[in-house]
Amino acid sequence: MIKRLLRRFQPALSTLSSLDAYARWAVSYPPQAHNPLMQAEQAAMLDLLPPVAGAVVLDLAGGTGRYGLLARERGARLVIELDNSAAMLARNPLPCRALATAEALPLPDASLDGIVCALALGHLPRLMPALAEISRVLKSGGWALISDFHPLLYLSGGRRTFTTPDGQTYAVEHYPHLYSDYHQAARQANLVIDDVAEPRRTPPSQRHHLPVVMVFRLVKPASR
Numbered sequence: 740m741i742k743r744l745l746r747r748f749q750p751a752l753s754t755l756s757s758l759d760a761y762a763r764w765a766v767s768y769p770p771q772a773h774n775p776l777m778q779a780e781q782a783a784m785l786d787l788l789p790p791v792a793g794a795v796v797l798d799l800a801g802g803t804g805r806y807g808l809l810a811r812e813r814g815a816r817l818v819i820e821l822d823n824s825a826a827m828l829a830r831n832p833l834p835c836r837a838l839a840t841a842e843a844l845p846l847p848d849a850s851l852d853g854i855v856c857a858l859a860l861g862h863l864p865r866l867m868p869a870l871a872e873i874s875r876v877l878k879s880g881g882w883a884l885i886s887d888f889h890p891l892l893y894l895s896g897g898r899r900t901f902t903t904p905d906g907q908t909y910a911v912e913h914y915p916h917l918y919s920d921y922h923q924a925a926r927q928a929n930l931v932i933d934d935v936a937e938p939r940r941t942p943p944s945q946r947h948h949l950p951v952v953m954v955f956r957l958v959k960p961a962s963r
């Protein structure tokens with residue numbers, strides 16, 4: 740109750756574009772799950788992650804390399820890191836990395852066994868361009884593991900925020916994508932939703948114990 744009242748008297752947060760936000764956030768963004776939402780997300784992602792030993796894996800919008808590092812630890816043959824933030828990539832320790840947008844991947848058709856894309860597609864207003872690119876660069880039978888800020892959490896007022904080292908808190912540009920949006924975009928991109936998870940954070944937050952992220956495992960059907 741008191742928290743709700745206090746929130747009402749707090750000035751509204753400024754919302755930064757994704758590029759501006761990650762330029763400022765990069766300096767304090769470690770390649771580990773560094774808050775309860777990310778911890779719930781990572782547990783669900785690792786539950787659905789197919790075996791990566793010997794695989795060529797893209798960490799798309801990989802930021803400072805959290806999932807690329809996990810894929811390398813699990814024996815991936817090659818991990819490629821792509822992100823559209825130079826500041827995030829500058830803090831990414833993996834050697835094979837490049838600046839690129841998820842909507843135009845600088846990779847050949849059918850060149851990857853798997854793709855991880857964590858907590859990034861919500862920064863894009865439309866899913867289809869990125870899902871079409873994901874499908875194009877996957878081999879037949881390849882998989883994509885995607886997480887996104889849960890639309891229920893966003894639509895009930897939850898925001899993606901960060902605080903700079905000098906104490907300024909900002910919200911980051913976000914577009915809520917519903918399950919049906921993923922379903923439709925995946926179908927149009929010739930990807931099949933193979934599994935879904937909607938973890939809640941533990942311990943529960945005050946927001947009615949809503950799920951915090953959606954996690955999808957998509958598969959590109961083997962060509963006949």
Ligand SMILES: C[S@@+](CC[C@H](N)C(=O)[O-])C[C@H]1O[C@@H](n2cnc3c(N)ncnc32)[C@H](O)[C@@H]1O
Pocket residue numbers: 757761770799800801802803804805806821822823824827839840841842856857858859862863
């Ligand atoms: C919440 S961070 C997640 C970073 C990393 N995947 C992780 O989970 O630790 C979102 C990342 O998406 C990147 N990003 C946002 N829009 C993008 C786009 N259109 N193309 C590529 N990367 C993008 C940002 O620069 C940022 O590094």
